[in-house]
Amino acid sequence: MNKHSLTQDSTSSEALDSVSIYEYSGGIIGPSKEMLGPVKNGGKIQAGTPPGCWGPMITPAFQGGHEVTLPVAVEGADVGDAVALTIDRITVTSLATSSGVMEFVEGRYHGDPFVAKYCSSCGTEQPASHVEGIGDDAIHCDVCGAEVSAFRFSNGYVIVLDEKNKLSLTVNQEIANRLAGKAPEISRLPEASAQHSILSLARADMPGVAARMIPFLGNIGTTPSRDLPDSHNCGDFGKFLIDAPHKYGLSKEELYAAKTDGHMDTNSVREGAILICPVKIKGAGIYLGDMHAQQGNGEIAGHATDVSGETELSVEVIKGLELEGPILLQNIEDLPPMAVPLNAEEREKIKILAQHWGQDHIEKSGPVTFIGTGENLNEATEIGLRRASKATGIPYEEILNRATINGSIEISRLPGAVRVTFLCPLDILDRMGIGHLVRQKYNL
Incomplete structure (x- = not known):
C-alpha cells in the first residue's frame, strides 16, 4: 500500500499517483487523525471499507456509528477550495448483511448510544467486547462478561447478496442462524476492521423479500474542521452532539461551522457520479465508508443494507470554490x-x-x-x-x-x-x- 503521513503544517511529502487505503478511523473523523498520501491532484484513491451503522453500533468501543477510512490528503487542496471526487468503481464484497429498525437499550449510554456507550454492569466506558453465540444477547463486555449492546432490532432482516447479477434476497431464521456462525467471513470484514458483524444477531423477521442491488456510499467526503463522530458529520445525526454530555458535545454553531456533510445516505452517490466537497482543513482529507447495497429515497427505516466493499475514486481540486456542503453531479x-x-x-x-x-x-x-x-x-x-x-x-x-x-x-x-x-x-x-x-x- 502507498502510504505517506501528512501533518497539518506540512505538505512536503511527495504526491502519489494513487493511494490505497485499508485503515479505519475507529468512529471519529477530524484534524486529529493521521492523513495518508498526499495523492496528486488528478490522482486516484482505492479503498476497501467495512460496513457502517449496525456493526459499529453493536461494538461498544466505537464512538461513532460508522467505520470509515483514515483520511487521504490531496495535493494543492487548501481551505476555501473544493475537491471533486469521481466515483469510478463500486463493488460489494459482502456475501450477506443484516439491518433493520433500531431501538436503544436504556442505561447503556450517555446521551447518545452511537457515541458514548458503557457497560451497565461494570461501568466501563467504551469497553472492549467479544461475541458469544448468536442473537440479541451475543455481544459481551471483556471486563465483566455481561451482555453489553446498546442497540436492539425492533424489526430486522438478514439479506444475501448477488453482486454479479445485482440482486438480493432476505432469508429465514434457519439460514440467518447458519450465517451468524461464520459472520466475519460472510461479511467479508477487512483485516483491520474492529467491528463485530451484525450478522451475529441473526434477526430474520421478513424472509423471502427480493430486491435489486444498486450500491452507493453513504458517508464520503472531506474531513471536518474539528473531530466529530463519523456518522454525525451532518445536520440531523449531528444534532445529537449539541450540548451532549460527552467530550464531543458542542454548540449548533460549532457543529455547522465544522461539518462537511459527508454522511448523506444519498443513493445516487454511486458509480459514475461526481461529488464536489468543501475543503475545511489543509489537504482536504478525503475519507469514505458506509457502503450500502441498496436503498430507496429517504432511508425510511433509519438504516439500510450496509456492506463491505471496494471503491475507486478520481480526485480533482477546484481552486477558490468555497462551499458549505457537497454538490453532486448525479448520473x-x-x-x-x-x-x-x-x-x-x-x-x-x-x-x-x-x-x-x-x-x-x-x-x-x-x-x-x-x-x-x-x-x-x-x-x-x-x-x-x-x-x-x-x-x-x-x-x-x-x-x-x-x-x-x-x-x-x-x-x-x-x-x-x-x-x-x-x-x-x-x-x-x-x-x-x-x-x-x-x-x-x-x-x-
Missing part, C-alpha cells in the same frame, strides 16, 4: 425528470417556441444538486436552497423558482438530508469552476 438516470437536460429534438422545438413569441435568449444550462442537512427536512431543504444561492450567486427567490420549474427537492434521509436539484446556467457553473465537469458528465 442522468438518477436525475429528477424536470432536471434532465433537453435533448437535441427538444432544443430545436424550444427555438421554434422562442421565435413564435419573439424571445431571443435561450439559456444554456446543466444539472447540479446541492446537498442540505439539518435537524429536520424543512431545515435541510432551506439549507440546501441557501447553499445553492450562495455558491451560484443566484438570488434565493430565483433558486426557489428554478428548483420548482426545472428541478426538484428529494429526500435522501429522514429526519434531515435532502437533494436540491435544478438546471443551472452554464456560464455560472463556469464561473464556479465546475462547468467542465458538468459538460463532460452530461455531454453538453
